[in-house]
Amino acid sequence: xxxxxxxxxNLKQYFPIKGGVFGRTVNHVxxxxxxxxxxxxxxxxxxxxxxxxxKSTTGRAVLxxxxxxxxxxxxxxxxxxxxxxxxxxxxxxxxxxxxxxxxASINPRQTVRQVLEEAMAIQDAVPKxxxxxxxxxxxxxxxxxxxxxxxxxxxxxxGQRQRVGIARALAVDPTFIxxxxxxxxxxxxxxxxxxxxxKNLQQQYNLTYxxxxxxxxxxxxISDRVAVMYLGKIVEIGEKKEIFDNPKHPYTKSxxxxxxxxxxxxxxxxxVLKGDVPSPIDPPSGCRFHTRCPFATxxxxxxxxxxxxxxxxxxxxxxxxxxxxxxxxxxxxxxx
Amino acid sequence: MAxxxxxxxxAKKPANPHIENAKNIFKRLKKNKAxxxxxxxxxxxxxxxxxxxxxxPYTAAEQNVLNKLQGPSAEHWFGTDQxxxxxxxxxxxxxxxxxxxxxFSVFIAAIFGVIIGIVAGYYGGKIDTILMRLMDVLLAxxxxxxxxxxxxxxxxxxxxxxxAVAVFSxxxxxxxxxxxxxxxxxxxxxxxxxxxxxxDSRIIFRHILPNVFSPIIVQATLRIATAILTAAGLSFLGxxxxxxxxxxxxxxxxxxxxxxxxxxxxxxxxxxxxIVVLAFNIFGDGLRDALDPKMKS
Numbered sequence: 001x002x003x004x005x006x007x008x009x010n011l012k013q014y015f016p017i018k019g020g021v022f023g024r025t026v027n028h029v030x031x032x033x034x035x036x037x038x039x040x041x042x043x044x045x046x047x048x049x050x051x052x053x054x055k056s057t058t059g060r061a062v063l064x065x066x067x068x069x070x071x072x073x074x075x076x077x078x079x080x081x082x083x084x085x086x087x088x089x090x091x092x093x094x095x096x097x098x099x100x101x102x103x104a105s106i107n108p109r110q111t112v113r114q115v116l117e118e119a120m121a122i123q124d125a126v127p128k129x130x131x132x133x134x135x136x137x138x139x140x141x142x143x144x145x146x147x148x149x150x151x152x153x154x155x156x157x158x159g160q161r162q163r164v165g166i167a168r169a170l171a172v173d174p175t176f177i178x179x180x181x182x183x184x185x186x187x188x189x190x191x192x193x194x195x196x197x198x199k200n201l202q203q204q205y206n207l208t209y210x211x212x213x214x215x216x217x218x219x220x221x222i223s224d225r226v227a228v229m230y231l232g233k234i235v236e237i238g239e240k241k242e243i244f245d246n247p248k249h250p251y252t253k254s255x256x257x258x259x260x261x262x263x264x265x266x267x268x269x270x271x272v273l274k275g276d277v278p279s280p281i282d283p284p285s286g287c288r289f290h291t292r293c294p295f296a297t298x299x300x301x302x303x304x305x306x307x308x309x310x311x312x313x314x315x316x317x318x319x320x321x322x323x324x325x326x327x328x329x330x331x332x333x334x335x336x
Numbered sequence: 337m338a339x340x341x342x343x344x345x346x347a348k349k350p351a352n353p354h355i356e357n358a359k360n361i362f363k364r365l366k367k368n369k370a371x372x373x374x375x376x377x378x379x380x381x382x383x384x385x386x387x388x389x390x391x392x393p394y395t396a397a398e399q400n401v402l403n404k405l406q407g408p409s410a411e412h413w414f415g416t417d418q419x420x421x422x423x424x425x426x427x428x429x430x431x432x433x434x435x436x437x438x439x440f441s442v443f444i445a446a447i448f449g450v451i452i453g454i455v456a457g458y459y460g461g462k463i464d465t466i467l468m469r470l471m472d473v474l475l476a477x478x479x480x481x482x483x484x485x486x487x488x489x490x491x492x493x494x495x496x497x498x499x500a501v502a503v504f505s506x507x508x509x510x511x512x513x514x515x516x517x518x519x520x521x522x523x524x525x526x527x528x529x530x531x532x533x534x535x536d537s538r539i540i541f542r543h544i545l546p547n548v549f550s551p552i553i554v555q556a557t558l559r560i561a562t563a564i565l566t567a568a569g570l571s572f573l574g575x576x577x578x579x580x581x582x583x584x585x586x587x588x589x590x591x592x593x594x595x596x597x598x599x600x601x602x603x604x605x606x607x608x609x610x611i612v613v614l615a616f617n618i619f620g621d622g623l624r625d626a627l628d629p630k631m632k633s
Contacts, residue, residue: 023465065527092533104524109546118542122532165528172532 004074005176005208006062007038011071013054013061017281030280031057032068033232036307039176044202044209046219046240048255049229052277055212056100058229059178062210063097064088075176093123096169100181102161106153112139112164113149119171126171138167141204143197159190166197170205178210183218195222216259220244225316228252231288232280234307238317248310248319250293250327287322294334295323364626371622377615385432394422396429396582405598414604417590423601426582427608433494433583434612437567438560441501445563446556448502449509454540454548456510457517468514471507479504479562480569487575494583497576501563512555516548550627557620561613568609584609 011032019026032054039045047055061068064080073080075095083091099105106115116135120126126134136146142163153161162182169177179198183191199222201207213219219226220240227237228251236249247253254271261268273292278284284291290300299322307318310325326332365371400420408415414423456467474482486500520526526543570576571585579586584605591602 060527063531065530089533089535092531095531097528097531099524099528101524105528107525107529107543118529118534119532122529122534122538168528168532 002040002043004038005041005076006210007072007074008058008062009036009072009074011035011058011061011073012069013057013066014069027281030232030283032061033280033283035071035229035232035234037227037234037237039208039210040224041175041208042202042206043224044211044222046211046213046223046226047229048213048216048219048226050214050255050277052280053229054232054280055214055229056180059097059180059210059212063092063095063178065097090123093125093172094174095176095178096172096174097178097180098162098165098169098182101185102158102165103153103185105165106161106168108153111150111152112144112167115164115168116171119168123172125173134171138170141170141201142167143193157190159186159194162186162190162194163197166194166201170201173205174207176208176210178212180212181214182211184213184215191218198222216256228255231277231283233288234320235289236317236319237307238313238319239315242313242315242317246313246317248313248317248324248328249289249321250295251289252319287320295327295332296335297323361626365622368622368625370618371626374615374617374619374622377611378619381431381435381612381615384428385435388428388431392422392425392428394425396426397421397580398425405594405601407598407600415598415600417587417601418594418598423587423604426587427584427604430582430584430587430605430608433577433581434564434568434609437494437498437501438564438616441498441563441567442505442556442559444498444502445505445559446509446552449506450513450545450548450552452506453510453513453515454517454544457514458521458536458540458544464514467510471510474504475507477504480566483566483570484573484575487570492575492578494577494581497567497570500570501566504566505559505563508559509552509555512551513548516551517544520544520547554620554624554627557616557623561616561620564616565609565613 012030012034013032014028014030016025017027017029018024035054035058037045047058049055057066060066061071062073062080064073068081071081075091078091080088080091110118113135116138117131120131120134135149139146139149144160144163144167148156148160153164156164162185165182182198183194186194195218198209202209209222211219211222223240225238226240226243227234228243228249229235230251236243236247236252243252244256247256250271254273257268257271271294275292278288278291284301286302287293287296287300287305290296293300303322305320305322307320308324309318310328312324312328313319321327323332365375398421400416402420403412403416404418404420406412406416406420412422412424414427417423417426452467452471456464477485482504483497483500486503487496490496490499521539521544526539529539529543567576568583568585568588571583572589574586574589577583577586587605588602588609591598591600591605594601
């Protein structure tokens with residue numbers, strides 16, 4: 001019933017830092033460091049994490065908008081990193097991206113008609129004679145009127161532009177869409193509209209989403225499964241319900257404790273992390289979270305924890321922490 | 337049917353941003369009196385270059401040795417030179433040569449400069465380093481020296497002057513275009529068309545080039561002034577237009593020998609050069625402010 005549409009293994013994305021007189025590479029920003037996950041057909045996997053943790057970079061690497069340093073990206077059973085430039089361009093028909101900033105993601109010099117026309121022309125997805133019909137259909141699908149076809153981006157509101165961005169992504173009939181913070185730039189009422197639109201489209205066209213976000217409320221609304229990233233690594237992954245109701249990793253717990261509860265009488269224990277996120281240029285040894293983790297021990301400083309499953313987890317839930325059981329049983333207490 | 341028509345209000349054609357933008361630029365340009373004066377002067381010069389020669393009383397080469405080195409008079413507005421040629425007529429005839437050099441050399445320079453700049457900015461890496469270091473080498477030479485070298489190698493003629501001026505103008509375009517390309521290529525909509533599978537040529541021609549166009553126009557206008565000045569300089573040194581062509585630089589050079597007895601022979605071609613160069617400079621400056629109001633300091 002569930003087939004993996006996308007499977008990413010050991011993805012690494014290092015950006016070189018040039019320095020010195022001759023522009024030698026002096027170091028790397030390890031934006032994404034050995035990340036593995038998969039997305040089943042028709043589901044939504046969300047990647048959450050604070051800014052700079054590598055979630056957007058992961059999305060861009062999957063689409064090869066930035067060339068990944070290392071890894072394996074199986075899409076429909078084919079390794080995308082083995083494709084040459086031309087083959088990859090053909091493949092792009094099946095995988096699209098909706099960007100964060102609806103003001104920057106559309107060429108201000110093109111009308112909606114030109115934007116959509118170009119999308120179809122590049123992939124030759126729709127025969128010329130049917131393009132106008134298809135455009136009308138697309139506009140209707142995303143909730144815009146056909147009379148808006150000849151308008152320029154500056155004549156739309158942010159939410160409307162994001163709909164244009166969605167229409168552009170849909171113009172080539174993709175099976176997989178990456179939503180890179182697609183609703184973060186919109187205000188809350190519009191966010192809900194666009195999220196619901198995305199959900200409806202998913203059902204209508206059997207789309208698979210990789211949803212990148214930092215807003216946990218949004219993630220809770222749209223995802224089937226959730227992956228939590230910290231400093232270039234996935235620290236916890238699993239079904240939405242599991243992650244939200246049964247978080248195991250100390251980082252996930254502190255992240256979830258930051259969700260505001262709209263109830264003034266609700267007394268919530270907020271786990272406040274100390275310090276800042278360390279630099280991804282020279283990430284901490286062992287567990288990357290040990291510099292801020294209240295439970296950190298010498299073992300955390302030396303040994304890298306792998307994603308693993310314990311008896312108290314269900315489904316595909318996995319977390320990368322040495323002390324899941326001990327913390328749960330109360331044997332291992334947070335340092336004050 | 338009726339319901340659908342209600343939704344669409346009396347087909348108000350949405351404003352085309354290209355036209356709107358052009359209108360705004362013109363509005364800002366109009367506020368700048370100096371720039372407008374420069375622009376009008378340039379239009380006037382072009383008009384003179386095209387129809388002027390039909391209205392002046394003498395041809396460029398018509399000699400009247402008996403009347404040589406005459407001062408300005410009703411018959412010869414700007415006087416006559418050492419061969420008795422009417423200086424006013426020669427300046428009007430020379431206008432087309434001056435503008436031809438200015439426009440054509442800058443046009444050639446812009447084409448090469450834009451190609452080099454976009455390729456360097458878009459592809460980056462080694463290609464960028466090699467191309468831009470090459471441009472730096474050209475920039476390291478003083479313009480007139482580089483032009484001199486080119487003319488010396490190719491021989492003295494009007495077309496070689498154009499080529500020489502073009503060569504030293506290329507780096508200015510390449511640098512500006514590279515800078516703008518670097519900025520534009522990082523925009524999200526470039527990523528969006530890349531994600532759709534667009535190739536490099538589509539991205540460059542459809543999405544980057546239109547967005548780096550305004551700095552190119554400004555640079556071209558300002559460069560025309562420099563080009564005219566350099567070309568006049570080369571002709572002054574005897575390396576440009578050859579006699580009896582009424583090139584202003586060459587006329588200036590002729591007048592140099594009589595500067596004390598008949599200063600007007602050098603004065604009027606010199607004034608002509610100054611006014612044309614000034615017109616292009618102030619128009620270019622005004623255009624820059626009008627195209628990018630944020631940059632105005």
